[in-house]
Amino acid sequence: MIRVICLGSSASLPSSKHVPSCFAVKYGGVFLFDCCEGAQRQMMKYGANYGSIDCVFITHLHADHFLGVFGLVQTMGLNGRKEELKIFGPKGIKSFLESVFSLKPLQPAFPIVVKEVSSGVVFENKLFSVKAFPVKHSTNALGYALEEHAKIKFFEDKARALGVEGKLFGELLEKKSIKIGRKTIKLEQVTFEEKGKKIVFSGDSMYCDSLVEAAGGADLFVCDSSFSDSEKELALEKKHLTALQAAKIAKKAKVKKLLLTHFSHRYSDRSILVKEAKQEFSNVLSAQEGMELLV
Ligand SMILES: [Zn+2]
Numbered sequence: 001m002i003r004v005i006c007l008g009s010s011a012s013l014p015s016s017k018h019v020p021s022c023f024a025v026k027y028g029g030v031f032l033f034d035c036c037e038g039a040q041r042q043m044m045k046y047g048a049n050y051g052s053i054d055c056v057f058i059t060h061l062h063a064d065h066f067l068g069v070f071g072l073v074q075t076m077g078l079n080g081r082k083e084e085l086k087i088f089g090p091k092g093i094k095s096f097l098e099s100v101f102s103l104k105p106l107q108p109a110f111p112i113v114v115k116e117v118s119s120g121v122v123f124e125n126k127l128f129s130v131k132a133f134p135v136k137h138s139t140n141a142l143g144y145a146l147e148e149h150a151k152i153k154f155f156e157d158k159a160r161a162l163g164v165e166g167k168l169f170g171e172l173l174e175k176k177s178i179k180i181g182r183k184t185i186k187l188e189q190v191t192f193e194e195k196g197k198k199i200v201f202s203g204d205s206m207y208c209d210s211l212v213e214a215a216g217g218a219d220l221f222v223c224d225s226s227f228s229d230s231e232k233e234l235a236l237e238k239k240h241l242t243a244l245q246a247a248k249i250a251k252k253a254k255v256k257k258l259l260l261t262h263f264s265h266r267y268s269d270r271s272i273l274v275k276e277a278k279q280e281f282s283n284v285l286s287a288q289e290g291m292e293l294l295v
């Protein structure tokens with residue numbers, strides 16, 4: 001299972017109740033999607049080990065999405081981290097972060113690789129890949145899609161009927177074909193591919209086709225929902241989404257679950273935004289700090 005932990009759920013600023021929108025994904029390591037101010041403290045609080053972070057994916061260079069990087073890097077250094085940390089983000093992030101990290105008091109004690117990305121697969125490991133895609137915001141901004149690799153599953157009865165037992169399952173997976181007596185059993189004879197899970201983070205965005213396309217068929221779609229429909233003019237001006245627009249995208253993209261986030265502080269009661277979204281899409285939740293979803 002892929003664990004998605006909400007570290008922050010608000011727009012723009014921290015408050016006594018909320019921190020800016022930011023998520024940790026736990027799956028064979030810890031992967032951060034945006035890194036808000038206080039992200040490291042939120043990780044300590046909600047059980048995502050900041051020492052195990054492999055990669056940080058920054059959606060854009062508005063301060064609510066990256067201010068936590070500096071504190072996090074300091075703490076990792078003080079705790080003796082030696083492993084490389086990869087930070088991904090849009091054009092401009094490399095010179096910006098490298099100039100900050102070149103200042104003596106903020107020099108990292110371990111290697112940091114900053115990669116500027118725009119679209120396509122930007123990271124891949126044994127379990128999943130992460131694709132970046134452009135979105136429409138008031139600055140150069142990205143969304144990210146985490147796509148789990150397809151899994152090979154056995155038709156167990158069929159395999160056993162052909163004599164595949166015990167250790168032979170592993171052997172067949174590794175060698176792709178094995179001999180049992182006089183028979184050769186091929187992996188594709190007794191297996192099928194199970195589609196991997198897909199989690200999509202919109203970052204900050206207004207409505208755009210690239211977001212609908214990237215969200216297509218997602219198991220979990222984490223989407224900007226800064227405003228309610230009554231503020232749709234403001235949403236347009238600030239280049240954000242309303243809850244209703246997020247739900248329309250979720251419906252069009254045929255996602256399974258919509259998680260609204262990046263709420264303006266004007267909404268102390270976020271249930272109105274969920275209610276609005278439900279007019280278009282039923283499986284919707286509002287993000288809140290400490291919430292953990294299994295995908
Ligand atoms: Zn923002």
Ligand SMILES: [Zn+2]
Nearest residue numbers: 060062137204
């Ligand atoms: Zn922004």
